[in-house]
Amino acid sequence: MHIVDRRLNPSGKNLANRQRFMRRAKSQIRKAVHESSASRSIKDADQGGEVVLPAQGVHEPSFRRSSTGGVRDHLLPGNKEYIAGDTIQRPPSGGGGSGSEGSPDGEGEDDFRFALSRDEFVDLFLEDLELPDLAKRRVVNAEALVYHRAGYSVSGSPANLALNRTVRNSLSRRIALHRPKPEELQALRDEIEALDGPDDEARRVSLEEELLRKQRRTGVIPYIDPLDVRYRRFEAHPKPVAQAVMFCLMDVSGSMTEHMKDLAKRFYVLLYIFLKRRYKNVDVVFIRHTHQASEVDEETFFNSPETGGTVVSTALEEMQRVIDERYSPDNWNIYAAQASDGDNTASDNDKTAALLTKVILPACQYYAYLEVGRDSEHFPPGFIRRDSDLWQTYSTIIRGGAPMAMRKVGHRRDIYPVFRELFAKKTGAEAAAE
Amino acid sequence: MSTTLIRAERPLFEGADWEFGTIQRCHDEIEKIALQEMGLDVYTNQIEIIGTEQMLDAYSSIGMPLFYKHWSFGKHFSRNEAMYRAGMQGLAYEIVINSNPCISYIMEENTAMMQTLVIAHAAFGHNHFFKNNYLFQQWTDANGILDYLEFAKDYIMSCEERYGEAAVERLLDAAHALMSHAVHKFPRKRPADLRSEEKRERERREHDEKVFNDLWRTVPGKDNARHDPTAEERRRALLELPQENILYFMEKTAPRLAPWQREILRIVRIIAQYFYPQSQTKVMNEGCATYTHYTIMNRLHEKGLLTDGAMVEFLSSHTNVVFQPEFDDRRYSGINPYALGFAMMQDIERICTLPTAEDRQWFPHIAGCNDHMNVLRDVWANYRDESFILQYLSPKLVRHFGLFHVMDDADEPNLRVEAIHDERGYRKIKQALAKHYDVSWTSADIQVVDVNLAGNRRLILHHRALNRVLLEEKDARLVLQHLADLWGYDVVMKEIDPGTDAVLKEHAASPRPGIVQIEPA
DSSP states (O other), X not given: OEEEEOTTSOSOTTHHHHHHHHHHTHHHHHHHHHHHGGGSOSTTTTSOEEEEEOTTTTOOOOOOBOSSSSEXXXXXXXXXSOOTTOEEEOXXXXXXXXXXXXXXXXXXXXXXEEEEOHHHHHHHHTTTBOOOXXXXXXXXHSEEEEEEEEEEESOOOGGGBOHHHHHHXXXXXHHHTTOOOHHHHHHHHHHHHHOOSGGGHHHHHHHHHHHHHHHHHHHHSOSSOTTTOOEEEEEEEEEEOOEEEEEEEEEOSTTOOHHHHHHHHHHHHHHHHHHHHHOSEEEEEEEEESSSEEEEOHHHHHHSOOOOOOOHXXXXXXXXXXXXXXXXXXXXXXXXXXXXXXXXXXXXXXXXXXXXXIIIHHHOSEEEEEEEOOTTOOOOTTOOOOOOHHHHHHHHHHHTTOSEEEEEEOSHHHHHHHHHHHHBTTOHHHHHHO | OOOOOOOOSSOSOOSSOOOHXXXXXXXXXXXXXXXXXXXXXXXXXXXXXXXXXXXXXXXXXXXOSSOOOOHHHHHHHHHHHHHHHTTSOOOOSEEEEOSSSEEEEEETTSOHXXXXXXXXXXXXXXXXXXXXXXXXXXXXXXXXXXXXXXXXXXXXXHHHHHHOHHHHHHHHHHHHHTGGGOOOSSOOOOOOOHHHHHHHHHHHHHHHHHTOOTHHHHXXXXXXXXXXXXXXXXXXXXXXXXXXXXXXXXXXXXXXXXXXXXXXXXXXXXXXXXHHHHHHOHHHHHHHHHHXXXXXXXXXXXXXXXXXXXXXXXXXXXXXHTXXXXXXXXXXXXXXXXXXXXXXXXXXXXXXXXXXXXXXXXXXXXXXXXXXXXXXXXXXXXXXXXXXXXXXXXXXXXXXXXXXXXXXXXXXXXXXXXXXXXXXXXXXXXXXXXXXXXXXXXXXXXXXXXXXXXXXXXXXXXXXXXXXXXXXXXXXXHHHHHHHHHHSSOEEEXXXXXXXXXXXXXXXXXXXXXXXXXXXX
C-alpha cells in the first residue's frame, strides 16, 4: 500500500474550467450581477458573493424520458395500510410520495447558484468603463509625498544608519592610514615575551619602542570615525492622491417616490463600486435636501421620509461646507452624484447655477446629475416633454464645457446603460458635451 | 471463520487525531481481516489524502484525478463549491477510482475512526468489487484508464491549440449531450480474421458438396426479376444499423467530421463506456462495500483494535448511511442503494447461516450452506443490480422494507396498488424492483435506424417509447440539434409506441454551421 499526501498539490486545478464556464455564461452572469446589486447596501455592493443564474443558459441537455405521461410504476418502501387492488388519489403533480421517482437522475430545473469572488464580481460589473480623462489629469496634479530611497547622506537619524557603507568607509580609512591591526600588536608582544636572553636586550628595546609607537597609532586612529558614518537617504516624491470622496445628493421632498429613490440608490451603488476600484479609500457623504439640507447616514438617506419644499442650492451649500471642513480638493478626488426629479423652486435656479459653476464644479472631478422619472411615464411620439427646471439650468452649464453630465432615467433597467454611457471608454468628452 | 479472540494489547488509535502511521496501521489490520478472514481479492491500494478543494475538484470531474477541460466541469465545481460554502451540502468522505493500483481519496478532515471506515469501505469493499465483478472485467480496463485519461487530456489540449478552443468546445458540448447514448450494451461481434474466414468458407463448400444434388437445378425457380431483397439489408448491415451507440455511429459514419473530431468523439464515448458498469451496479457496489466495512469494523472491535468510543462513532455514522426513509417521509428520495444493498448482503449471510423454512423454499441452493463469504463473493462477481435483485431479494426483506408496487397510468384517474408485501406480491415486487435497475428499462431506447447515404443523407432515429413515456421535449430538441450539427445534414427522430408501431411524436433538426461545413441547401 502507498499513502500519498496530495494536500500540498497546487490548488486551483479547476480554475481553467471555471474560467471557461464564466466565459460561457458571461452574459447571464453579467445580468445576474447587475440584478444582485439592487439588493445590496452601497458599501458592501462590491463584496462578491453568490449570484443566481437561470438554469436554462448553462443547461446540459440529454435524452431523458419525460416525467409525465404514459404508464409508469413505482416501488415504494414503508407500506402501512395499502393492500393489492387499492386505488390512490393521484397526488398533485410532482408532490406526494411518488414525486421524486418520476425523473431518474433528472436534474431539476432549479436555478443555478454559485459564488463569485470580489474581483470577478467587480470585473464583470465594470467591464469597459473608465474615469473621464479630466479626472486623470487631476489625479496626477494633486500631490501627496511618498519617500523613496536615494543614496546615502552624512547625516540622519540613527534608525537609518547604513551599517555596510559605514564599515566599508572605516575599513578603507584604516587601510589608508596604516592603522596597526590587532594581530600585528599581538605578534610583537609574543616576540618580546620570547626574548629572555641578556644578549637580546637591544632587540627587546627596539621592539618595545615599536610596540609603543603602534599602540599610540591605534589610539589616535579610531576604529570608526564620525567621518565614516553614512545614513540611508530618502527623497520625497510627489504621489497622486489615491483617495476619493463621493457625494450623494438627493432630493427627498414629497415629490420623490420610493421608485425614484430606488433608481437613485442603484446609481449610487454603481458609482461607489466604480470609484472603489480606482481608489484605495473612498468616503461616501450622503446629503439629502428638501428646502433645507443636511448630511445624514446611509440608512436615513434612503429610508426616512421627509417633507418640505425643494431648494437645490441648500444641498450644494451643505456640500461646500463638508468639502471645506473635511475634504480639501487638494487632497481628495471629489465626485458628486445628484439625483432628483427635477423640481426646484423657480427663484433658486440662478443661485444653484452660480454655486455649481463657481464653487462646486471647480472642486469636483466629475459631477453627474441623474433625473429620475416615474416608471409609467410614457410619452407619445411627437409629444415634446417640457424639460424640468433643473434640467434647463444644468443644460446651460454643460454647454459651457463643465465636467458634468446628466441623464434621465425612468426605469431600473435604464440605470446600468446610463451609467455605462457616462463612463464608457473614450466617450467621456462627448458625454459631458451631451 | 475461526474466531480466535486474541485481544490486542492496545487499540489502533485513541481519539480523533490521526497521522500517516495510524493510517498504515489501520490499513494493515484491515488487510489482514479482508484477505484472510473474508477472502477478498483486491488491487494494490493507493491511499491519497486530499483537502476540501481537491475533493470539490474531484467531484466536478466525475471523481477522476485528471480530466480534459470543459466548461461544464467548471459549472459543477462552482455549484458544489457554493453549496458546500453555504453549508447546504456535505462532502463525501472518500472517492474511489476503478484503477490498478486502486486509488482512494480520503479527506484530511476525517477523524481517525472515519479514515479506518473509509479504508475498509473503499480500499477493500469497492476495490474487491471493481476487480471481480464481471461487468467491470468486461467493460473497463483498470490498468489503462489513468494512462488513457492522460492521453485524452493531452489530445484535447493539442486540438484546442490547433483548432481553437471554441471549435473543441462546440464538439464536446455535442458529444456530452449524447454521452448517455454512447455505450455498447452488448459485446460486439469481432470481425473474423483471415484464417477463421477461410475455415468457414471451406466448411461451407464441403457442406455444399455433400448435399449437392443436380436435380435441384431442374426445379423451376421463382421469378428472379423481383428486386433483390438483400440490397437494402446489406446496406444497413454495412452501417451496422440499427445502432444504439449514437456517438459510435457518428464517429464511424458521419460524413463530414474531421479525423481529430472523430477522435474526440471516441474519447467521450470510451469514457462513457468506462462508467457504464457503475450505473448498473450501484446497489451491489455499495452493498458490497458497506457489508465489507461493517464486517471489518466489527472484527476490529472484537479484536480490541477499536475503542468502544470509536465503535459508537462508527455505528452512528453507519446507521445514517443505511437509513431508508419511508415513502411518506419528507426525506424520501427514492430507494437508498446503501440501505438496500447492505440489507440484501446481510440477508444472504442470514440465509446461509440461519435459514427459515421460507428461505429453504426460496433459496434452496444457498440456504443453510454455512459458507456465506463464498456465496457473497460469487454474487459480487457474477451479478449486476437487476439480476441480483431478481435472484436474491427475499420475502423477508420485502416485508422488512414494506415494499409495495404502484401503477400510474396517465389515462386512468387513480393510481392503483398492484402488489404489496404478501404471499401473492413477493414475486411481482421482486420483478418490478429489478426492472427499476435495468438500464434498458430506465434509459430511453433510442436507435439510429436508417440513413440515406445516396440521397439527402437524412438520418433517422427511433425512440421506442416504452409504456408510452415520451422524451423530455425541450431537452430532446436540444440534443437532436447537437446531433444534426455533428451529422451535417438533417436529422429526424420518431417516437414510436413499441406495442402498435404508431408514431407518437416526431422531432426534426437541421444542422447549424460550427462543427462541420454545411452545404447550402
